[in-house]
Every structure is written in structure tokens, then in C-alpha cells.
Amino acid sequence: MSTRNDHGAISANEDAASGSGRTASRLPRRTLLKAAGATTLVTAAGAAVARPAAAAELKDFDVIVVGAGLAGVTAARELKAQGKRVLLLEARNRIGGRTWTDTYLGQQIERGGAWVDPLQPYVWRELTRYKVPIVADAGVERSILPTLDGFQEYDPAEAYARQKELFTPFFEDGNREYFERPYEPLYREDLVRRHDGFSLRDRLDQLTYAPEEEIRLTSTTSLYGGSSKRGALTHLTQWWALAGWNFDGFHGVNTYRPKDGTVSLLKAILTEAAPTLRLNSPVASVEQDGSRVRVVTRAGEHFVAPEVIMAVPVNVWKTIRFTPALPEAHLTASTAGIGVPHEKKLWLDLKQPADRFVAEAPEGHPICIMGRFDVGQPVVAFSVKDTFDVRDGRQVEAAVKDILPDAELLGYTAHDWHADEFALGVGAFRQPFQLTRLHRDIQKPHGRVKFAGGDIADGWSGYMDGAVESGIRAAGGKLLTATEIKHLTSAAALRAPQVDRRLYRSMSAF
Numbered sequence: 086m087s088t089r090n091d092h093g094a095i096s097a098n099e100d101a102a103s104g105s106g107r108t109a110s111r112l113p114r115r116t117l118l119k120a121a122g123a124t125t126l127v128t129a130a131g132a133a134v135a136r137p138a139a140a141a142e143l144k145d146f147d148v149i150v151v152g153a154g155l156a157g158v159t160a161a162r163e164l165k166a167q168g169k170r171v172l173l174l175e176a177r178n179r180i181g182g183r184t185w186t187d188t189y190l191g192q193q194i195e196r197g198g199a200w201v202d203p204l205q206p207y208v209w210r211e212l213t214r215y216k217v218p219i220v221a222d223a224g225v226e227r228s229i230l231p232t233l234d235g236f237q238e239y240d241p242a243e244a245y246a247r248q249k250e251l252f253t254p255f256f257e258d259g260n261r262e263y264f265e266r267p268y269e270p271l272y273r274e275d276l277v278r279r280h281d282g283f284s285l286r287d288r289l290d291q292l293t294y295a296p297e298e299e300i301r302l303t304s305t306t307s308l309y310g311g312s313s314k315r316g317a318l319t320h321l322t323q324w325w326a327l328a329g330w331n332f333d334g335f336h337g338v339n340t341y342r343p344k345d346g347t348v349s350l351l352k353a354i355l356t357e358a359a360p361t362l363r364l365n366s367p368v369a370s371v372e373q374d375g376s377r378v379r380v381v382t383r384a385g386e387h388f389v390a391p392e393v394i395m396a397v398p399v400n401v402w403k404t405i406r407f408t409p410a411l412p413e414a415h416l417t418a419s420t421a422g423i424g425v426p427h428e429k430k431l432w433l434d435l436k437q438p439a440d441r442f443v444a445e446a447p448e449g450h451p452i453c454i455m456g457r458f459d460v461g462q463p464v465v466a467f468s469v470k471d472t473f474d475v476r477d478g479r480q481v482e483a484a485v486k487d488i489l490p491d492a493e494l495l496g497y498t499a500h501d502w503h504a505d506e507f508a509l510g511v512g513a514f515r516q517p518f519q520l521t522r523l524h525r526d527i528q529k530p531h532g533r534v535k536f537a538g539g540d541i542a543d544g545w546s547g548y549m550d551g552a553v554e555s556g557i558r559a560a561g562g563k564l565l566t567a568t569e570i571k572h573l574t575s576a577a578a579l580r581a582p583q584v585d586r587r588l589y590r591s592m593s594a595f
């Protein structure tokens with residue numbers, strides 16, 4: 086491989102030390118890490134002011150929100166609208182959590198969540214409210230799919246037409262009633278129960294596709310944790326229902342992005358919320374005592390308020406000490422995990438191929454999906470293989486070349502979300518039985534402690550939309566009615582840049 090610089094054990098080690106799990110083959114990391122060590126009080130406008138720890142001056146809050154991802158900042162804004170004083174505690178040195186606008190090779194990239202869609206009413210409403218400009222990717226020119234003896238190139242329209250035929254029976258068994266109201270996943274709990282125990286692998290087995298057909302589907306079915314056995318059929322079916330019960334809607338959700346990155350939306354919400362934001366403040370424990378909740382950071386600072394909203398990923402709950410202990414459902418969910426494990430997102434500097442393509446690989450391959458979605462952009466790739474070590478440049482190059490033998494990899498940058506201690510996975514994708522056995526209970530407060538996050542949303546759980554919905558719910562804000570959702574999604578579709586959505590490939594939330 087010809088490299089402009091090598092794949093960098095040095096930067097990989099720095100990342101491991103910082104606990105971020107990110108591997109950057111070229112980015113200067115020292116500046117970032119230096120900033121991460123400081124205790125910083127940040128104004129809503131984003132200006133950081135270094136301050137000594139001063140717990141005494143930080144006690145007059147009505148609510149403490151833990152986690153400055155999309156759910157946390159949305160909750161903070163809703164609370165502000167109710168006249169509440171909010172302290173927002175964030176573990177990292179940045180806002181955004183599992184969304185993370187960064188740069189690579191001088192270009193804007195998203196290391197986490199990237200795409201938004203008019204079919205997603207909560208997040209689209211926020212984008213509209215703050216006039217955040219939206220762009221559409223250009224769509225792909227080539228589609229590369231696995232066959233039984235390698236990979237084959239197709240015209241994308243042709244490839245997706247076949248995938249549509251294969252995927253549609255996956256969800257449609259003549260009965261759509263079990264997700265009659267997709268934003269209320271347990272509205273027909275009686276019917277959902279019949280399906281909730283099935284994994285995606287179970288459904289593949291039921292449908293008895295020919296091996297050469299099934300292999301075209303497993304990049305999707307294994308995307309939720311590395312094996313098609315992990316993900317629940319009901320979660321994918323709910324997304325399918327939210328997308329309008331059709332393949333085009335489902336595939337199209339990876340078309341649009343905020344032009345200036347997801348961070349532009351986060352900043353807009355945060356500016357309105359104007360909480361006291363404290364970065365670099367990982368919370369170690371949450372103790373309820375009579376009428377107050379005490380939140381203690383790892384550094385030993387403590388803050389007290391009558392109410393707390395935990396807007397951290399479900400997978401992270403188990404790492405925080407709660408007194409009294411978390412209810413069983415919350416602990417079970419956190420221990421088993423709802424956020425998809427093992428996922429890494431990579432950005433590859435490929436000299437060849439230079440066109441816009443998408444390539445899918447079968448279950449078990451180190452790279453599930455990769456593609457270049459816009460002219461001149463680096464190639465984005467996703468891996469859910471537990472043994473794939475993105476710090477090892479040789480492994481990365483071998484995985485890429487296995488799919489694209491002529492590829493010329495010049496460099497890459499990656500983030501391992503599973504190794505990231507403040508995420509412990511990517512977005513939500515429930516496992517069998519988690520919807521019917523846990524979902525309702527883990528949305529419930531634990532005394533004076535409430536929970537928020539895209540992982541426990543009713544609608545687009547696993548997407549940014551779900552994070553907004555959940556932040557509104559936890560803060561006691563007004564959720565959208567079915568009529569409002571219908572109205573918003575059709576109006577939003579008209580405002581979105583018009584492109585041929587058949588040329589886009591869903592990576593679902595990931």
C-alpha cells in the first residue's frame with residue numbers, strides 16, 4: 086500500500102489512553118487531549134471559560150441534566166421554556182455525544198450520526214425551527230454486492246429493485262396491524278408479542294431465500310451487532326413502518342445531512358436552552374435522598390437539585406452508581422445493551438476508486454457497508470465485527486481490498502464506539518423481547534431521576550429523531566400527535582432538496 090503517512094500506532098495509543106477509542110492516522114490529537122483535561126465552564130454560545138471547581142456556586146438548579154447529546158440539550162431547552170434553571174453535565178470535552186462533527190483531510194465528516202430525513206418529524210422540525218441548511222448527498226453511480234464467490238458490480242437502480250423484492254416480504258406477512266401506530270410501538274402489544282421474540286436471523290430462516298439471494302441481505306441484518314441473531318425483527322419492522330411501510334422510504338433515510346454538520350443543530354438548540362453547561366464532568370454517582378438528588382462527578386464535585394434527567398446512553402447506565410439502585414428493568418437493559426455493540430465508523434482516503442459507489446459485504450466480513458456518497462468526499466465505512474481492530478492499518482487495508490481489489494488506501498481515521506466509555510455502542514437496536522419486556526419500564530422515572538435518549542424513544546429509536554422525541558418527553562414537553570406528524574412529514578418532504586431517492590442506500594441509523 087502506498088501511504089502518505091502510516092496508519093499510526095502512535096495516534097491509536099493516544100486514543101486508547103484518552104478512552105475515546107478513536108484512531109486518527111493524521112489528525113494532531115495532542116491539542117484535543119490537552120483541552121480535555123481541563124475543567125471548563127462553557128456558556129451556551131459555546132465560549133469556554135476556564136474556572137476552578139466551585140460546587141458551592143453551582144447548587145441553585147431546578148434540574149440537572151446529565152449528558153449533552155441531542156436528547157440532553159433538547160431536554161434542557163424544554164426545561165428552560167418552563168422557566169427552570171438547568172445544569173447540564175457532560176463527560177466529554179464537547180457536546181453532541183453520538184453525533185460528532187469533525188474534520189478529516191480538511192473536509193467535514195461525521196464520526197457518529199449523520200443523516201436526517203423529512204420522514205423524521207422531531208429532528209426535521211428542529212432543523213426547520215433553527216433554519217439549519219440541509220444538503221443531499223449526490224447518490225451513488227455503482228452498487229457492489231456480495232455473491233457466493235466474491236463481489237459483483239450492479240447498476241444501483243437494478244440492484245435496489247431486486248433488494249426491494251427480497252426485503253418486502255421480510256416485513257409484510259399480510260398483517261401491518263402490529264405497528265398500526267408506529268410512534269406507539271406497543272399500541273398493539275397483543276400482536277407485537279407474537280413477533281418480538283424473533284431475531285433477524287429467525288426471519289431469514291423462515292423465508293428460506295436461496296443462498297445467493299440471502300447474501301444480499303445480511304449486510305443489513307448483521308449491521309446491528311455483527312450477527313443477524315442479535316437484532317430483533319420488531320425493531321427493523323418498526324423502522325420500516327415509520328418509513329411508510331415501503332423500501333424506498335426505508336432506503337431513502339440516508340439522503341440528507343445538515344450542511345454545517347450535526348453540531349450546527351446541537352449548537353442552535355443549546356443557544357436557546359442557555360443552561361449552565363459543564364464539560365469534562367463525567368458523572369460517577371446519582372444519590373436520591375428525600376427531596377433532593379445529589380450528582381457526584383468522578384472528580385468528586387457534587388451538585389444537588391430536586392430532579393435529574395439522565396440523558397446518557399442505556400449501555401452506560403450500568404457504569405454509574407445509583408442510590409437507591411436502578412430498577413431491575415433498567416439494569417437488565419443496560420447489562421444486555423440496547424446500543425449496537427462492536428461498531429466502528431471509518432473514513433477512508435481512497436485514491437482508487439474515486440467515483441461514488443456503495444459496497445455491501447456479507448455477514449461476518451470486517452466491513453459491512455462502505456461507500457462514497459458525494460463527489461470528492463472520503464469513503465465512509467462501517468464495521469460491526471468484534472475482532473476487527475481499526476488501530477491496525479493492515480487489517481483495514483485487507484478488509485477494503487477484499488471488496489475492492491484495486492483499491493488504493495492512502496490513509497484513514499476511525500472511531501470505535503464500542504470502546505468509547507461514554508457510549509459503549511452506537512445507536513439503539515433492540516434485541517428480541519426487549520420491546521415487550523423492557524421498553525415501557527425503562528422509560529419510567531426512578532424516583533426523582535428521569536431517563537432520556539434516542540435508545541428509549543417510542544418512534545425512531547436509534548436515530549437522532551428519537552433523541553429529540555425522548556428529550557422532549559423527559560422534560561415534560563409536548564409530544565407530537567399523529568395528525569401533527571402526518572402534516573409535518575408531508576410538508577417537510579416538499580421542503581427537502583429534490584433528488585432521485587432510488588440511488589441512496591440505507592445504512593439505517595449507522
Ligand SMILES: Cc1cc2nc3c(=O)[nH]c(=O)nc-3n(C[C@H](O)[C@H](O)[C@H](O)COP(=O)(O)OP(=O)(O)OC[C@H]3O[C@@H](n4cnc5c(N)ncnc54)[C@H](O)[C@@H]3O)c2cc1C
Nearest residue numbers: 152154155156176182183198199200368512538539549594
Ligand atoms: C456511528 C453512528 C452512526 C449513526 N448514524 C445515524 C444517522 O445517520 N442518523 C441518525 O439519525 N442517527 C444516527 N446515529 C444515532 C444517533 O447519533 C443517536 O441515536 C443519537 O445521537 C443519540 O443521542 P442521545 O442524546 O440519546 O445520546 P448521546 O448522543 O450518546 O448523548 C449522551 C451524552 O451523555 C454523555 N455521557 C455519557 N456518560 C456520561 C457520564 N457518566 N457523565 C456525564 N455525561 C455522560 C455522553 O458523552 C454524551 O454526550 C448514529 C450513531 C452512531 C454512533
